[in-house]
Amino acid sequence: MTTAIASNARKDMAKLYRAAEPDVLKPLLDRAATSPESRERIMGHASGLLADLRAAQSRGWVNQFLQEYRLNSSEGVALLSLAEAFLRVPDPETADLLIADKLGDADWRAHTGKSASRLVNSATWGLVVGRALVGEGETGPLKRLIARAGEPFVRQGVGAAMRMMGEIFVMGRTIDEATRRMKKPENKGFTASFDMLGEAARTHEDAQRYFQAYVQAIDAVGRDPAAGHSVSVKLSALHPRYEVARRAECVPALTEMLEALAVQAAGHGIALTVDAEESERLEMSLDIIGAVAGLPSLNGWEGFGMAVQAYGKRARPVVEWANSLGRIMNVRLVKGAYWDSEIKRTQVEGLADYPLFTRKAATDVSYLAVAKDMLAAENIRPAFASHNALTVATILEWAGNHRDFEFQRLHGMGDGLYERLVREQGYHCRIYAPVGGHRDLLAYLVRRLLENGANSSFVHQLADARLTEAEILADPVAKIAAVGGARHPSIPLPIDLFRPGHRNSGGIDLSDISTLERTRSAVNVPVARETGDTQAADVKAAVSRAQAAFGEWSKRPVAERAAILERLADLLEEERDRLMAILVQEAFKTIPDAIGEVREAADFCRYYAGEARARLQPVELPGPTGERNTLHMDGRGVWATVAPWNFPLAIFLGQTVAALVTGNTVVAKPAPQTPEIARAAVALAHRAGVPADALVLVTGGPEVGQALTEDARVMGVAFTGSTATAKRIARTLVADDDRPIVPLIAETGGINAMIVDSTALPEQVVADVVTSSFRSAGQRCSALRLLLVQEEVADGVIAMLTGAMETLKLGPTGDPATDVGPVIDRAAYDKLMAYRQQAGARVIKTLDAPADGLFVPPTLVRLDRIEDLDREWFGPILHVATWAAGTLSETIARVNAKGYGLTMGLHSRIARAVEVAEAEAEVGNLYVNRSMIGAVVGSQPFGGEGLSGTGPKAGGPHYLYRFCAERAVSVDTTSAGGNATLLSLDEGGI
Numbered sequence: 001m002t003t004a005i006a007s008n009a010r011k012d013m014a015k016l017y018r019a020a021e022p023d024v025l026k027p028l029l030d031r032a033a034t035s036p037e038s039r040e041r042i043m044g045h046a047s048g049l050l051a052d053l054r055a056a057q058s059r060g061w062v063n064q065f066l067q068e069y070r071l072n073s074s075e076g077v078a079l080l081s082l083a084e085a086f087l088r089v090p091d092p093e094t095a096d097l098l099i100a101d102k103l104g105d106a107d108w109r110a111h112t113g114k115s116a117s118r119l120v121n122s123a124t125w126g127l128v129v130g131r132a133l134v135g136e137g138e139t140g141p142l143k144r145l146i147a148r149a150g151e152p153f154v155r156q157g158v159g160a161a162m163r164m165m166g167e168i169f170v171m172g173r174t175i176d177e178a179t180r181r182m183k184k185p186e187n188k189g190f191t192a193s194f195d196m197l198g199e200a201a202r203t204h205e206d207a208q209r210y211f212q213a214y215v216q217a218i219d220a221v222g223r224d225p226a227a228g229h230s231v232s233v234k235l236s237a238l239h240p241r242y243e244v245a246r247r248a249e250c251v252p253a254l255t256e257m258l259e260a261l262a263v264q265a266a267g268h269g270i271a272l273t274v275d276a277e278e279s280e281r282l283e284m285s286l287d288i289i290g291a292v293a294g295l296p297s298l299n300g301w302e303g304f305g306m307a308v309q310a311y312g313k314r315a316r317p318v319v320e321w322a323n324s325l326g327r328i329m330n331v332r333l334v335k336g337a338y339w340d341s342e343i344k345r346t347q348v349e350g351l352a353d354y355p356l357f358t359r360k361a362a363t364d365v366s367y368l369a370v371a372k373d374m375l376a377a378e379n380i381r382p383a384f385a386s387h388n389a390l391t392v393a394t395i396l397e398w399a400g401n402h403r404d405f406e407f408q409r410l411h412g413m414g415d416g417l418y419e420r421l422v423r424e425q426g427y428h429c430r431i432y433a434p435v436g437g438h439r440d441l442l443a444y445l446v447r448r449l450l451e452n453g454a455n456s457s458f459v460h461q462l463a464d465a466r467l468t469e470a471e472i473l474a475d476p477v478a479k480i481a482a483v484g485g486a487r488h489p490s491i492p493l494p495i496d497l498f499r500p501g502h503r504n505s506g507g508i509d510l511s512d513i514s515t516l517e518r519t520r521s522a523v524n525v526p527v528a529r530e531t532g533d534t535q536a537a538d539v540k541a542a543v544s545r546a547q548a549a550f551g552e553w554s555k556r557p558v559a560e561r562a563a564i565l566e567r568l569a570d571l572l573e574e575e576r577d578r579l580m581a582i583l584v585q586e587a588f589k590t591i592p593d594a595i596g597e598v599r600e601a602a603d604f605c606r607y608y609a610g611e612a613r614a615r616l617q618p619v620e621l622p623g624p625t626g627e628r629n630t631l632h633m634d635g636r637g638v639w640a641t642v643a644p645w646n647f648p649l650a651i652f653l654g655q656t657v658a659a660l661v662t663g664n665t666v667v668a669k670p671a672p673q674t675p676e677i678a679r680a681a682v683a684l685a686h687r688a689g690v691p692a693d694a695l696v697l698v699t700g701g702p703e704v705g706q707a708l709t710e711d712a713r714v715m716g717v718a719f720t721g722s723t724a725t726a727k728r729i730a731r732t733l734v735a736d737d738d739r740p741i742v743p744l745i746a747e748t749g750g751i752n753a754m755i756v757d758s759t760a761l762p763e764q765v766v767a768d769v770v771t772s773s774f775r776s777a778g779q780r781c782s783a784l785r786l787l788l789v790q791e792e793v794a795d796g797v798i799a800m801l802t803g804a805m806e807t808l809k810l811g812p813t814g815d816p817a818t819d820v821g822p823v824i825d826r827a828a829y830d831k832l833m834a835y836r837q838q839a840g841a842r843v844i845k846t847l848d849a850p851a852d853g854l855f856v857p858p859t860l861v862r863l864d865r866i867e868d869l870d871r872e873w874f875g876p877i878l879h880v881a882t883w884a885a886g887t888l889s890e891t892i893a894r895v896n897a898k899g900y901g902l903t904m905g906l907h908s909r910i911a912r913a914v915e916v917a918e919a920e921a922e923v924g925n926l927y928v929n930r931s932m933i934g935a936v937v938g939s940q941p942f943g944g945e946g947l948s949g950t951g952p953k954a955g956g957p958h959y960l961y962r963f964c965a966e967r968a969v970s971v972d973t974t975s976a977g978g979n980a981t982l983l984s985l986d987e988g989g990i
Contacts, residue, residue, distance in 0.1 A: 056416020197436025203803025222268025280511030305330025635663025750902030
């Protein structure tokens with residue numbers, strides 16, 4: 001390996017990872033530019049390729065079907081959604097509901113007879129018939145005529161259609177079937193790279209099964225090495241925790257497995273390529289690939305390769321690195337397949353910038369620049385994967401008469417683009433060919449169709465008759481130069497994600513290894529602890545201080561109080577490392593949870609500051625002439641805020657700053673387990689400008705909280721904690737007949753359920769269940785307590801879930817690899833462990849726990865009935881029961897009957913199931929096809945009903961009002977000598 005070059009390339013990657021888009025694009029524009037003469041030749045060649053593509057699209061029912069039902073139509077979306085879910089649904093009842101849901105609302109009649117293909121028109125007629133059977137709007141003779149056949153007829157037809165779609169995009173269900181299919185006439189002259197369907201293994205068993213599939217594929221392809229076929233490998237399929245935080249574990253394991261596959265492929269004389277995946281895995285993948293590339297046992301084998309995604313800002317230095325490995329490397333250049341998920345992850349985590357380009361044309365520029373580098377690289381054998389005629393024509397122009405590279409296309413897409421080049425001009429093209437059961441195609445199928453069906457993609461534009469050839473073949477370099485390389489205006493940076501004035505909090509990019517190590521060091525710096533708590537007798541003095549400060553604080557303008565909150569948010573981010581260290585060491589927060597907590601606290605400050613400015617100004621109300629009516633929102637007096645230990649910074653500050661910004665003073669009490677983080681937060685609030693007497697901290701146990709809430713001078717209480725404690729506070733507030741009636745804002749826990757039907761994707765379900773149940777050691781109010789899986793798929797989901805649990809690591813929370821830390825204290829530990837012991841034979845799965853520390857192992861408990869769970873167990877204990885198909889409403893009602901109403905989850909691909917849950921679930925927060933934790937301030941206001949709280953919802957637009965006294969003022973403006981305004985009116989134009 002050329003060490004200096006490789007080292008410089010890695011440094012360049014680090015600089016470019018989340019660099020500003022214009023800065024990254026500037027050298028790429030220069031590299032991708034073509035001369036006017038070259039541009040003219042490229043356009044002529046691209047025009048010919050475009051004609052070939054359009055001619056191919058007019059041939060064959062597959063192309064015409066995809067043209068007729070494009071992704072930007074409701075019908076295309078319906079078919080895509082149906083294909084994604086239908087083949088995994090085992091029960092006819094749910095299958096019929098899915099068909100009705102996807103076919104019932106689309107306008108299939110509008111497509112009748114529109115295609116030049118008789119087969120497509122026949123398929124359309126079948127969809128019309130299906131719509132007639134399942135749609136509510138189709139009545140009359142047709143429905144009555146075919147109703148005898150009923151939904152089984154439609155189900156069988158849809159099943160056949162979905163399997164046919166599977167054949168379009170999947171080369172074969174087995175590797176032998178796929179290799180046979182490559183021998184068919186339509187594939188003459190092409191070679192294949194076989195990809196065994198399967199990515200993102202959830203369990204070690206999954207990973208082993210995928211590994212064996214790769215072994216079998218290499219053996220099968222190796223039986224005929226002269227055919228020139230190869231195999232592609234996804235590292236995420238080979239390890240269930242292919243994550244930066246688990247790097248020390250997964251990189252050696254994956255290196256060993258990739259080495260075994262590479263040695264096997266080399267022995268057969270065939271090529272092996274490592275696919276590219278999400279950007280946060282890039283550095284790890286290079287470590288793995290670099291280690292295998294340097295093996296002496298592979299010297300002389302020129303079949304090893306890797307894929308590079310051009311949408312990534314680091315694509316050029318990755319190619320430079322590959323060229324420096326001291327051996328021939330096959331490099332497949334692709335546009336990229338994870339664009340939307342990468343955008344969302346960056347926004348959710350509040351990172352500085354995106355790791356990829358936000359404009360399709362910018363990716364095209366990057367692709368061309370990197371392609372030019374690859375053509376010039378000494379040790380790279382290039383493979384250019386593209387369905388874009390302009391891209392292909394440009395590469396042909398730059399390559400001249402050379403043929404020492406290949407093109408690649410996806411099976412089922414790009415027909416017509418390469419046939420003439422391969423069969424008449426001697427170029428080489430390889431088909432990227434997925435292999436696997438049609439049920440397994442869904443993740444692959446959906447991503448590829450979305451990737452190629454998006455409005456900006458070449459495939460989509462080609463099918464749009466409204467676009468001219470010049471528009472389709474427009475130069476991406478000119479497009480990006482015209483906007484100065486600027487980011488897409490509809491994709492703001494994460495910091496600007498929310499409304500003006502509410503800056504999103506910044507996160508920490510733990511996918512960057514150096515950042516991860518710096519953060520690890522920071523959170524493990526020992527934290528000094530103060531000793532001593534407030535005595536109950538001293539609580540009265542604290543209330544007196546806050547009461548005395550109320551007059552001056554409440555008279556400060558709203559804008560001034562809001563500005564103090566914003567300064568506090570800035571200080572929280574400046575002091576993030578120290579705050580995270582306290583959270584990790586005092587509250588046993590994992591590093592990601594500690595980051596999230598600091599971010600949420602800052603979000604509360606900025607959100608409530610913006611809300612106060614917008615909502616607490618005097619409001620002029622209508623009334624009769626001669627009268628002024630105004631509504632004022634004023635502070636009530638002293639508020640007590642009582643916070644929990646599970647969010648000792650975010651909730652502690654969220655409640656407190658809401659009371660402060662509305663003009664109240666506050667006596668704040670943290671949980672007895674977490675006083676240190678509260679002291680740090682209050683000190684920062686004082687630094688930000690909150691007067692010392694306007695925010696007074698008291699610490700201690702229940703006796704301190706009792707003394708605080710009993711004080712009749714307290715004009716309101718904001719509490720987060722257990723339902724039992726909330727009820728005690730409520731009784732305290734009304735026990736004294738002479739005490740004013742004051743508001744209580746209570747956020748409590750819940751028996752939170754997730755309902756999973758047979759249309760849900762098990763891999764997604766399991767990932768969300770593990771996150772919702774076991775992150776934070778299950779010590780979140782919103783954590784999943786009761787998993788309800790439809791009977792027909794329960795065994796498979798539970799088996800995958802238990803396997804995923806085995807990958808969890810219990811350990812100290814200062815270790816980035818830790819998934820589950822200890823519970824908060826001995827009392828919680830003893831209660832949870834006693835319950836686990838009591839569950840006995842009902843425990844389906846549990847894990848071993850470290851001997852030192854209060855570790856409660858993640859545990860899965862089987863229930864016979866939903867009703868068997870009648871209380872909240874606040875820890876990493878998940879209960880699972882089943883429900884029958886067709887009983888969604890009844891199942892929701894049974895959960896509602898428990899009386900709690902905090903969170904509920906639903907996993908389903910049926911839109912009407914979502915509508916049922918929205919209408920019938922009596923919960924504060926309903927989460928669909930995602931995890932049930934991590935509510936975002938301003939986006940998912942949080943709080944429950946029934947036994948789960950009083951509302952209003954924290955982080956929502958109605959929260960501040962509960963802290964206010966509403967005062968209406970009505971002034972008779974005529975009392976000083978007549979209604980001057982009325983008397984001075986003009987004649988209205990007469």
